[in-house]
Amino acid sequence: xxxxxxxxxxxxxxxxxxxxxxxxxxxxxxxxxxxxxxxxxxxxxxxxxxxxxxxxxxxxxxxxxxxxxxxxxxxxxxxxxxxxxxxxxxxxxxxxxxxxxxxxxxxxxxxxxxxxxxxxxxxxxxxxxxxxxxxxxxxxxxxxxxxxxx
Numbered sequence: 522x523x524x525x526x527x528x529x530x531x532x533x534x535x536x537x538x539x540x541x542x543x544x545x546x547x548x549x550x551x552x553x554x555x556x557x558x559x560x561x562x563x564x565x566x567x568x569x570x571x572x573x574x575x576x577x578x579x580x581x582x583x584x585x586x587x588x589x590x591x592x593x594x595x596x597x598x599x600x601x602x603x604x605x606x607x608x609x610x611x612x613x614x615x616x617x618x619x620x621x622x623x624x625x626x627x628x629x630x631x632x633x634x635x636x637x638x639x640x641x642x643x644x645x646x647x648x649x650x651x652x653x654x655x656x657x658x659x660x661x662x663x664x665x666x667x668x669x670x671x
Contacts, residue, residue: 551589551597553623553633554580556616557658559601561637564654568602575643579636620661630662634669 558576562568580594581587601619605612623629637658641651656671 547588549619549622550629551580551594552619553629554636555594555597556601556619557633557637558598558640559605560613560616560658561641561651561654563602563605564641564651565648566650569644571643571645572640573598575640576636579639617657617661620658624662627664630664631668634659634662634664638669 554576558572562572562576576598577591577594580589581591601612601616603612604615620633623633634655638647638655641647641655647655652671655669656666659666659669659671
């Protein structure tokens, strides 16, 4: 192996390690985002394709989360949805626990609430049940409801 191949190989391995570190660092945010997405998408009793698409687009366009594959995102979302469907109380408790990990990061918390409101509104209607769930999420994150029109 010549020196340029060695450097190229080293650079590739360094980039792979950086990606893995970023995934680890942002895993809590991904979990919180998917927990909030599942809660808001299920608020009205049905998950629309518009809500799913909005959630995926958000993750793909967010720098800190774009490192995750679409299949990682979908799996995390489906895990929260499945837990809520299996046992609503326990599933919601787990979702709120994931959201609670972001409470100390006000910037991330605000971003999460904006994201869930955008997801809820993606079908053209931010209904009363969705507003109640969005308000609960904002309260869990210790945010001012008025900031989001809730």
